[in-house]
């Protein structure tokens with residue numbers, strides 16, 4: 042039983058769902074305003090309070106403000122994005138090329154969240170069978186930061202059209218540290234109501250009812266005995 046003081050108030054609950062539903066991946070709406078240090082600390086604290094396998098906390102946060110590093114990452118993006126475009130044909134390729142898929146230079150801050158695969162030693166509680174649980178944990182840190190940023194009025198864009206080996210060199214990462222998420226952060230002129238890829242006709246949200254199964258894959262719920 043939760044005691045009343047452990048429950049969220051209605052307003053707190055609404056706030057949480059609002060952050061979840063109104064979080065967006067931002068590429069184009071960044072404002073140049075700097076993120077104050079105390080606000081950035083709150084975002085990093087939110088990330089740092091994510092769950093992690095065996096309490097491994099495998100993340101590090103590389104705060105990138107230098108134009109030189111960002112220009113180098115943008116060049117990597119352009120190279121990978123060209124290859125990505127060529128995977129589509131005809132109109133789909135034209136459509137792909139029309140999409141803006143990063144805000145590396147427009148955003149005032151880039152952040153790389155890494156996963157140190159050696160943290161906690163060779164035997165991390167809960168990670169012996171599924172080794173990638175350290176990566177999953179780091180993804181949860183990204184999501185915590187993304188939601189907290191939304192509540193602060195800060196947009197986040199995840200850029201994954203990058204060669205991870207090149208990115209590791211650019212950020213001087215040791216061998217055992219994996220660059221899990223390259224993020225662009227900044228205050229925004231607006232948060233779009235829909236995912237931008239949906240608004241631009243690339244792909245729509247799937248109906249939840251098609252994604253919920255009962256007991257086993259493909260079975261409707263409530264059909265079991």
Ligand SMILES: Cc1cc2c(cc1C)N(C[C@H](O)[C@H](O)[C@H](O)COP(=O)(O)O)c1[nH]c(=O)[nH]c(=O)c1N2
Nearest residue numbers: 064065066068141142143199200201202236237238
């Ligand atoms: C792991 C991962 C990697 C990427 C993304 C997301 C995630 C989770 N997304 C953002 C993605 O396109 C976006 O989340 C969806 O389109 C849904 O939109 P909202 O996030 O709801 O606005 C993303 N967007 C983009 O413009 N360039 C990119 O390289 C990536 N990469």
